[in-house]
Amino acid sequence: MSTLMSGARMLVECLAREGVDCMFGYPGGVTLPFYDVLYDHQIRHILVRHEENAAFAAEGYARATGRVGVCCATSGPGATNLTTGLVDAMMDSIPIVAITGQVSTKLIGSDAFQEADTFGITRPCTKHNYLVKKLDDLGQAIHEAFYVAASGRPGPVLVDITKDVLQGQGHYQPVASVHLPGYKVFTEGHTGQIRRAAQLIQESARPLVYSGGGIIAAGATRELREFVELAGTPAVNTLMGLGGLPSSHPNFISLPGMHGSYAANMAMTNADLLIALGVRFDDRVTGRLAAFAPHAKVIHVDIDPAEIGKNRAPEVPIVGDVKRVLAKLNKLLSEAPPTDEKLSAARRAWWRQIRQWKEEHPLEVVKSDTEIKPQHLMGEIDRISGGDAIVSSDVGQHQMWAAQLIRFNEPRLWLNSGGLGSMGFGLPAAIGAQFAHPEKLVFAVVGDGGFQMSIPELATVASYGLPIKIVVMNNGYLGMVRQWQTLFYNNRLSAVELDCFPDAEKLAGAYGFKGRTIDKPWELAPALEEAVREPGPYLLNVKVSPLESVYPMVPAGGAINEMVLGPPQPVAAK
């Protein structure tokens, strides 16, 4: 049965059918018909203050839940403002659907007011995109968009809809199935390769699990845990994969890569078998590729065939859903005979070696009596969180310290812009996460740079009364860029000083919530506790020691075992 309705209503019906409960957006001229339907519909529309943040908030929602996040914007500038968030979701494989309005079909190509080639602009920013110029195509496009966004390797999908489609009247026929003949998703994994993988794992003396965002996207944390326990392997989690294995798990080492721990990078370099699960051998993890894991055979499991062999040719390639592949591997491993004594001894030596690396150079919470060290701040957030709070990070030094020092005992607690590294991500993503989990403690851990990119969203936080704890790690610099200038550009600090930062108490006060600035180490714990006790939003501006750098650090182009473990001899500031 079909009913006559407007395109705009059809769109909202489709969204409701896809289970959308809230969406993040900003209205405009061509989306007026859509907003008119939303006026009295049960789908909750969250008004952000900039379209880019609508995309980031949708990502935050998706990252925190695994469900598809939805954002919408008007034509022209509304759509172009979404693009950073779309690329961000593309890089981190986050399922979001973006709805944009387009000028009327007959005006397309005429340089009409607020016209932009959204379809063309967003082609490389999305997993797939649609331009809907006929009302009959609308339902199909929306349902396909949700299917494509969430299935296979997840990603952003944009649907651009002309105003005449939104205004037109048509019959809505619920779409029963999605038919995409060119869309291939391989989930099962090749049985023979899985068997070979199990064989290699059983023969390996120094195995290591290198797992990433794919574990979280696939919901495979339980399988991963079972796997590392069955196989008896240590595991590193990438920046995108934190929470894949609980930080408290005895087999967990920490994160590898440019700012990874000594133990993680040494383990990668010395392993004889790398079990790569839902990772893409990103340059920030591998360092100089030619010197990466030189002694290791590689088993690579990924749902995207194009990731396999892209950067490192694996001995055992497995295209499939990592959850299903791990389940099969676990079955094989649990049926396997126990390893012989010689191999067991080698495994014990491997574990001893890893424990020794951990003890030699642990990731430590550095403290001082006079100033707040950034690591101290992250240590305190970790203490309060206890591995259970959502931490939405921005991009830069604080992101690395947070990743190193805050524990995550579950997936979908650590939200950060990993691949694209978009500053301004932290606060809007926290907004999306808080809407998804109203009951959870959500920290937006941001730098003074990224925070100032997302200040407009304080209005969103205030107007919806979101109890987000915004913690600004304020060092007065664009710290990561400053760190590189210090280390690699003779400390010529160019355009990195953020010498003006608003008074946090007054700023938060202007929006009607509490804020405070602290700079003494003894103020830190009580101030954070006060922020968490506060039922509403809280802005805590923490002035930390300004010239601290993130270590360990692998210089660009270096091998990951060539870490710089601490600061060089002090250089006089300009």
Added chain:
Amino acid sequence: MLQIISLLLENKPGALMRVTGLLSQRGYNIESLTVARTLDPEISRMTIVVDVETAQRQQVIKQMNKLINVLQATDLTDLPAVVRELVLVRIRTAQESRAAVLKEAEIFGGRVVDSSTEGFAIEVTGDPEKLGEFVDVMRSYGEIEATRSGAVVIALEAKRLRLQPPVPTRAGGSKVEEPVA
């Protein structure tokens, strides 16, 4: 090296842009590209010649196959296939060399499509390398202008000749097929 890719894609708006955009996005240089409908008007066949390092060849195909409008991307570089291209050459030549030009055209299996006192327009099809030689030869007789069509290819292995979607689909669900990874 030059890689020859045969692509089946859904004849949908923007499909061509997705393919060319992907190639430039990933840093592959397009040597030539042709596209036209197949017997099924909803499906187009595209032949692309790209200049890529040998190690990247598989990656190009995998990225192409990820495009949702692409039904099948096949690397035909090393497989039994016929590659053909068409060139149209206009040559302005002196009276005394007209006969020689016609003789050369004949050697290359060319066809005169226009003749005037100034010279000829000649059409030749063949494999792209041969056409290059033909153009060089013509150039030695006088001023020329040439338009090449770009390569088209057809695979000679029966199993690669398909116009059907390569993967059976289950309505609404995911497609399950094990790739030979």
